[in-house]
Amino acid sequence: MTTYTPPLEDWRFVIEQVLDAPASWRAQPAFADLDAETAAEVLAQGGRFAAEVIAPLNGPGDRQGCRWSPDDGGTVRTPDGYPAAWQAFVDGGWPALACDPAVGGQGLPQLLNAALFEMLIAANHAWTMYPGLLHGAYEAIKATATPELRERYLSKVVSGEWLATMNLTEPQAGSDLGLIRSKAEPLDGTLTSGSRVAVSGNKIFISGGDQDMTANIVHLVLARLPDAPAGTKGLSLILVPKFLPDGTRNAAWCDGIEHKMGIHGSSTSQMRFERATGWLLGEPGTGLAAMFLMMNSARLHVAMQGLAHLEGATQKALAYAQERVQLRAPGRPADAMPSGGASGGPDPIVWHPAMRRILLTLQAQTEGARVLAGWIGLLLDESEQHPEPAQRARAADLVALLTPVAKAFLTDLGHRGADDALGVFGGYGYVHEYGIEQQVRDSRIAMIYEGTNQIQAIDLVMRKWLDTPRRIEALLDEMEAEAAACEARADLAIEAAALREQIAAIRLAGIDLHAARAHDAQAVLAVADDALHGLGHALLAWAWARMARCAERHPDPRAAQRKRELSRFGLTWLMDDQAGRWMRLRQWQRPLPWVLA
Amino acid sequence: MTTYTPPLEDWRFVIEQVLDAPASWRAQPAFADLDAETAAEVLAQGGRFAAEVIAPLNGPGDRQGCRWSPDDGGTVRTPDGYPAAWQAFVDGGWPALACDPAVGGQGLPQLLNAALFEMLIAANHAWTMYPGLLHGAYEAIKATATPELRERYLSKVVSGEWLATMNLTEPQAGSDLGLIRSKAEPLDGTLTSGSRVAVSGNKIFISGGDQDMTANIVHLVLARLPDAPAGTKGLSLILVPKFLPDGTRNAAWCDGIEHKMGIHGSSTSQMRFERATGWLLGEPGTGLAAMFLMMNSARLHVAMQGLAHLEGATQKALAYAQERVQLRAPGRPADAMPSGGASGGPDPIVWHPAMRRILLTLQAQTEGARVLAGWIGLLLDESEQHPEPAQRARAADLVALLTPVAKAFLTDLGHRGADDALGVFGGYGYVHEYGIEQQVRDSRIAMIYEGTNQIQAIDLVMRKWLDTPRRIEALLDEMEAEAAACEARADLAIEAAALREQIAAIRLAGIDLHAARAHDAQAVLAVADDALHGLGHALLAWAWARMARCAERHPDPRAAQRKRELSRFGLTWLMDDQAGRWMRLRQWQRPLPWVLA
Incomplete structure (x- = not known):
């Protein structure tokens, strides 16, 4: 189906x-x-x-x-x-x-x-x-493992012969990794990178904690060594294989799996380590730093999940809307009539304005999101591989700023988009057959893991935007350049103006955010989500303007025209959604009430 | 749990x-x-x-x-x-x-x-x-059945000894009931209210089509009599019991049930009628009119589903947020500290601004929605029972206008609210245990059945708002009166101003909608959803203003203060969400592009 x-x-x-x-x-x-x-x-x-x-x-x-x-x-x-x-x-x-x-x-x-x-x-x-x-x-093993551990594990992970897991979350420690209790005790007297340790503790929500796809599993576990300080500074990263080098089963047990809303085929495991043998990856206390090493690529990976659900939902909804015939659509131009549509009778619902608007929104968001995600991927490569240090630094700044936005904003769009796409199917959307309700269920998790979307907003505003002004300036430079390029083209005046509006809104938002933080420790956190979504929409505006400007290079003239129209639709119809987001940044002046229960 | x-x-x-x-x-x-x-x-x-x-x-x-x-x-x-x-x-x-x-x-x-x-x-x-x-x-049986049929079926339905179903949807006829193909043939030569007929056809998505809770089931079936005109004018309503008066099994078969995203305990049946014996409810061709008889109460019932999910999700999320301890919350006042919270350590997440904002939003929407839904219930009673004809007519006008708004807007809020509440639970929200993911799945259907939310928007704008101006005027009178009452109180100046803004926005929206309709048959349909959500938000503003004004009558002073603060939060923080909705009504001047595939 x-x-x-x-x-x-x-x-x-x-x-x-x-x-x-x-x-x-x-x-x-x-x-x-x-x-x-x-x-x-x-x-x-x-x-x-x-x-x-x-x-x-x-x-x-x-x-x-x-x-x-x-x-x-x-x-x-x-x-x-x-x-x-x-x-x-x-x-x-x-x-x-x-x-x-x-x-x-x-x-x-x-x-x-x-x-x-x-x-x-x-x-x-x-x-x-x-x-x-x-x-x-x-990335974590490559950056932190001793030569011996690299020799033993890295090529197996690169080839995919063995799969790996990340063991961070514990029942009491989710967003707050400082509360991790799992322990590691030295087995060889030494405590340095590569030392052998015994790991004990309970981990939950471990994707792939056990599975039957690979002969061995390489668990990367965050735990505390003896006398480690409290909080995140006391965390060390430890490699714990399911099977030890001599082939014996390590004491890394899978006590059960979660029954979840979606991604039912993914093994979300409860893990119990009972003095399991492991080896330190990096020096003691560098566990969180090792996590940060892979954070940008991991978050971009989750952002791709948002984009993937947008694309999948759009494909499904469009195919259904072209087939399903209900009621007469008003004002449909003759040349838009699909071959199957009988004139005068009921029309394919793709031509009904309410459905067309949902589908165009999905299409515009999907294509804009792909430009944004692709750009971050390119910048990630440049930040690591570009020969010019200045270019690497600029790319790294942009990656740091854009990654939390892409993770949270695109996964929000992916889930809401799948949910809107479900509506195109009417009652059929609610049953398993068409796969769209599965898409809604599967897409929800991406808003939660790899740092909840609320955590992303705090990271963006507190660490990436306010503390390091050069990052947002680098983005604004990029946007200004795009606006100027559009302004040089008479046919892109609307695109240029829409992008200029967003640039002005970002600058104003920066003033609000600084004022909010100066005013009250919690005021700025209360509007962080608006700042993230505002910036996300502004990035879509940039992507659409760029798409419109580059459309002429598309080898297929019909596709080029389609991109111009989708971009124009996004920049004129969908920017209103964010107007309220930008406006609400002002609300820091009116604190959230404390009354709840 | x-x-x-x-x-x-x-x-x-x-x-x-x-x-x-x-x-x-x-x-x-x-x-x-x-x-x-x-x-x-x-x-x-x-x-x-x-x-x-x-x-x-x-x-x-x-x-x-x-x-x-x-x-x-x-x-x-x-x-x-x-x-x-x-x-x-x-x-x-x-x-x-x-x-x-x-x-x-x-x-x-x-x-x-x-x-x-x-x-x-x-x-x-x-x-x-x-x-x-x-x-x-x-309501349908009471209004349309012959005395003999009423005698036989009405008291059983009133007592609940027998349950009833509505058989409207067919595989090819969802929103478009004019495409219904089920047939009814006369069995006694006559064709008038109460005549015996043989019903044949396939119906889908029939809630309670079969179940083991009652000894008999009273199916109400929309079908066509011989020579009936095409479209909805040719539909007649027919009562088809599962068991006939003599105890024999009628040919109303249940061919299977749907496997759905949610409401798994509800039997969503595929029904097949094979010359099943039935009796005409009302005269031939009045089937759709009979449906309209019960439409307002049925839609209010679905609106209550939206409110119920808001309330249920709020209760679950608040209870979890008060228990779950993660990270230090900034700027929490000492008197807001729950008994269990250790000072200096991690706090219950209820005090984190991002969580508090989600919870306050849920609470404000829930309480505002309850005022709105209660008002419609009161008006529904007045429209039927009030001794003054003018009062009945005014109440009926308001019910007609408000019901599609409440159905679509409250079910949207209920589903999105449940989805936001899931986020409060982090990873735990994604597993079955806490029931919040079930609430997300269950709540989704209310946006689809009893007329999809897109159909409600079309009904609101085309039939209720533009064609019958006295209805929106009756609502604006009510809102103006509330604004004036707030203006009379010095402590409610903010509430009054926020409500006045919404009144102005509704008037402006009316001008836009009339202009859009005059301009293009499809332009007005493209923005109908914005008009509905704009009006929904404006109704929440009215409800919050009224809540704030009436709070002093609450017997519990602490609860009264809580209502004032929630209302103020809704009117200051949540109105920005709709700013874009009102703005987008202007977009009818820029038609949706036709390009899709």
């Missing part, structure tokens, strides 16, 4: 025409050999894998779910077809896509990895949870 | 202090004997039933769901405990609450019935689906 079509043409447009990524690649020695055609071919193959191998497992996996058994220390069976699909993914070399060739990777840009993951998630979010943490684990 | 506390004190405040319903009852002969104390006692008993009998079945019923079997023409078993709870409901006389004493009812106001149903739905939406259509069926 549901099929998935990879948005290959749109990714090419974003990579080649909107972002001109190939020019950036040529300037970066790591990617100097990569050209647009090769990149497009990689994505075409990745899209084929998504559509042909894992998309068919999406609905069945949701209905079957994971099954836990207490045998063998607690084991999880993933849905039928999951392990075989994983093997195919490994055989295709996909886990290694953006890893360093020096350790067996393919050395391709993170931008391409992000695009690949958009397609994988859109095809099957639950399945893609398993490789979702792999790149982050690769 | 989840408990439900009926909002009895708040309903008393709304009924007695905000709406002064007892004064209206004294003016209506049907309710002249009813006083505030009796009404409160009825609600207290209803609340007890909701909390003690059906709330405990809510989570288990979701997990167990309904089970269909092909035996005996297709039968459905409801979740464990549902039939016994129904018997208790019948024994308590609850189905008859708002029915005419002349046919065995208790003759209480629909306002009280609406309040009762808010509590039932909040406790268990799925279970409450079964009686949800009963009052509508009662």
Whole structure:
């Protein structure tokens, strides 16, 4: 009933025409050999894998779910077809896509990895949870492990022969990692990077904590060494494999899995470590720093989940709206009539204004979000690989600022968009058959994990916006340049004006946020969510203006015209949504009441 | 894990202090004997039933769901405990609450019935689906049936001994009832009210189409008689019992049930009528008119679902936020500290600004929505029972205008509110245990059935607002009076100003909507959703202003202060959300593009 079509043409447009990524690649020695055609071919193959191998497992996996058994220390069976699909993914070399060739990777840009993951998630979010943490684990191990540990674990993670997990959350420690209680005790007398320790504690919400897709599992566990200080400074990162190098089963037990709203095919495990053997990754007390190392790429990965749900929901809703015939649509121009529509009778609902507005909104948000996400991917590569230190620093500043916005704003859009798309189906949207209600359920989790969206807003405002003014200035420079480029074109006056309005709103918001923080410790936190969504909408405005300006470079004139119209729609119809957000930043002057119960 | 506390004190405040319903009852002969104390006692008993009998079945019923079997023409078993709870409901006389004493009812106001149903739905939406259509069926049978049919079916429906269904939707006919194909053929030669017919056709999404709670089921079926005109004018309403008066099984088969996103305990049936015996309700071709007879009360019932989910989600999220301790909350005043909170350490998350804002929003929306819904219930009674024809007409005008707004706006708020409440729980919100993810799933359907929210917006704008200006004028008179009453009080200047702003926005919106309609048949439909949400927000502003003004009458001074602060919060923090909605009404001047695929 549901099929998935990879948005290959749109990714090419974003990579080649909107972002001109190939020019950036040529300037970066790591990617100097990569050209647009090769990149497009990689994505075409990745899209084929998504559509042909894992998309068919999406609905069945949701209905079957994971099954836990207490045998063998607690084991999880993933849905039928999951392990075989994983093997195919490994055989295709996909886990290694953006890893360093020096350790067996393919050395391709993170931008391409992000695009690949958009397609994988859109095809099957639950399945893609398993490789979702792999790149982050690769980065953490690569940056912190001793040569011996790297030798033993890194190539297996790069190849995907073994999957990895992140063990952060405990029942009492969610957003507040400082409350982590898991303990690690030295086993060899020493306490330095690579030392052997015994890990004990309970972890929850561990994605892939157990599964039947790989022969071993590499757990990365946050725990406290003896006499470690309280709070996050006392956390160390420890590598705890399910099976020890000698093949014996380590005391890392899976006590059960959660029964969740969605992503039923993902094994969300309760883990219990009982003096399990592990090895310190990095020096004692550097656990949180190691987490921060992979934070930007992990958050971009979750942002891609938001984009993927927008794309998937849009595809489903549009296909249904073109088929479903109800009532007469007013004022439909003759040349807009689909071949199947009988004139005078009821019309495909795609032509009813209320439905058309939902679908256009989804399309405009999807394409704008893809430009934004692609840009962050490109900047992430530049921040690591660009030969010019100034360029690296500027890219790193922008990544730091944009990542929390993309994580929270795009996952909000993805979930709300899926929910709006469900409405296009009427009563059929509420039943399992069309897959859209699953999309609503699956998309909700992305707003929660990897730092809740409220935590992202605090990170954005307190750390990224107010404390480091050069970051928002770098973004405003970029937006000003885009506005100026649009102003140079007579046909883009509306785009330029809309973008200028957002630039002015961001500057005003900065004044409000500084004033709020000076006024009251909690006033600025009360409006942080508005600041994040305001900035998110402003970034969409930038993306749409850029899309409109670059549309003429699109090889297909009809597609180019479509992009111009979608951009114009976004900039004229959808900016009103954020007007209230910007206005509400002013509310810090009127504190939230304390009365609740 | 989840408990439900009926909002009895708040309903008393709304009924007695905000709406002064007892004064209206004294003016209506049907309710002249009813006083505030009796009404409160009825609600207290209803609340007890909701909390003690059906709330405990809510989570288990979701997990167990309904089970269909092909035996005996297709039968459905409801979740464990549902039939016994129904018997208790019948024994308590609850189905008859708002029915005419002349046919065995208790003759209480629909306002009280609406309040009762808010509590039932909040406790268990799925279970409450079964009686949800009963009052509508009662109204349809009472208004259209011959004395013989009334004799045979009405008292059983009033008592709840038999449940009823509405059979409208067919696979090809959802929002477009004119496409209904089910047929009815005369069996006795005559074709008039009460004539016997044979009904054939397929119906889908029939709530309670089969169930094991009552010995018989009274199906009300929309079908076409021979030679009926095409479209909705050719529809007739037919009563088709599951068991015929002589006890034989009628050919009304249940071919299966839907597997849905939520309300798993509700039997959503696929029905097949194979020359099933039925009787005409009313004259041929009056089927749709009969549906319209019960539309206002049915839509108010769905609006109560929105309110119920707001209330239920608020209760759950607040209880969790008071228990859950994470991170230090900035700037929390000492007197706001809950007994359990250790100073200096992590705080209950209820004191974190981002959480407090979500919770205050939920509380303000819930209480404002309750005033609005209660007012519509009161007006519904006055439109039917008031001795003054002018008063009846005015009440009927307001009901006609407000009902589509309440149905769509409150169900939107209920679903989005439940979704926001889920966020308060972090990762725990995504698992079944706390019941909040079920609330998100259950609440989604209310935006779809009984006319999708998009259909409500079209009904509001085209039929209720533009075509009959006296209706919006009646509402504006009411709002102006409230604004004037607030202006007379120095402490309510902010409330008065906020309400005046909304009155001005509604007048301006009327000008835009008329201009849009004159301009283009589809332009006005493209902004209908904004008009509905704008009006919904303006009605909340009216409700909050009125709440603030009436707060001094609250018997508990602390509760009175809380209502003043919540109202002020709603009128200052939440009105910005709608600013964009009002602004976007202007967009009709810039038509939606046609480009989609």
